[in-house]
Amino acid sequence: MVHHFFKGKDELFAHSVELPADPEQVLAGVADADPDRRAELIVRTVLRLWESPAQAALLAFLRGSIGSKAKTALLREMVERRVISRIMASVPGPPEEVALRGNLVATQVVGLMMVRYVVRLEPLASAAPDEVVQLVAHTVQRYLTGPLT
Template sequence: MTEPVRRRGRPPRARQDAGPGMRERILDAAREDFAERGYDKASVRGIAKAAGVDSALVHHYFGTKEQVFAAAIEVALAPALKAPDALEDGPLEGVGERMTRFFFGVWEAPATRAPLLAIVRSALNNEVAAGVFRKLVATQLLARIAQRLDLPEGEAELRASLAAAQLVGTAMIRYVVRAEPLASADLEWIIGRLAPVVQGHLTGP
């Protein structure tokens, strides 16, 4: 009730010492700044301002702009990074459908779609952002899926990448470019068509 309207300029000292929750507040501000302005134009100063703290505090918690970005996209990607769990939630022959359903569940939810869009756009537009994205996807997603597949290591990651390509390409067309007829196609129809493709990539001959 007595929370003051957010003002421009240096925030009152008290807010800087908020302690717990501070990290999350900076990450929220970072995600918004990267989403709205893109990686190139986003700045530690702008993020600090939006979070109502000193730039020094942002540097203290995270380091450089690249490190703030890495932390922000790790949080934003967190729901998507749970995808490998779909491999363990049931028999291997149902993994195509479970993973496809999981993937679109993340994209269809407004709360997770916006941060994902921001990350994808950044990764497509900036080399540093692309590097952070690549590393996270390789270590947290592909490697974890690959090690659960009964395939030679090199082939498992390649196959997981092609499955990801089918899903990511569909998401680009449906949610980012919003091209018809995919943009308003029935989700269950899409899942029905893609589940066997993902299954084939992961476990087919």
């Protein structure tokens, strides 16, 4: 039935939870960036999205998805297929390692979103975006291409 009414699970998910932003548009160009210099672009992209007028919808989406087992499961699948796969495109390494690196990048990005925009812990919540990029991008880059030990 999903394929009868929708192009696939991603479209079903988008309709069922009303995504506030299209991951393909938001992450345009990330997959083409040099993996050794991709972290800054990722962090800037996330901050630009969350500092945009879409912030209220993003907050509502995040809160609503976390509170529902079904929506959380759909969110997990969508994040793996449409977000992490784009962020990790062309990152060298065995598939298991690349998947782990993608999960580690997600810990930093989701943690940043939660602390800065949901919990609003200071001084991170009011730090300038350029300062946040300087503070966070190094860790994201290590998870992308640096040593994992």
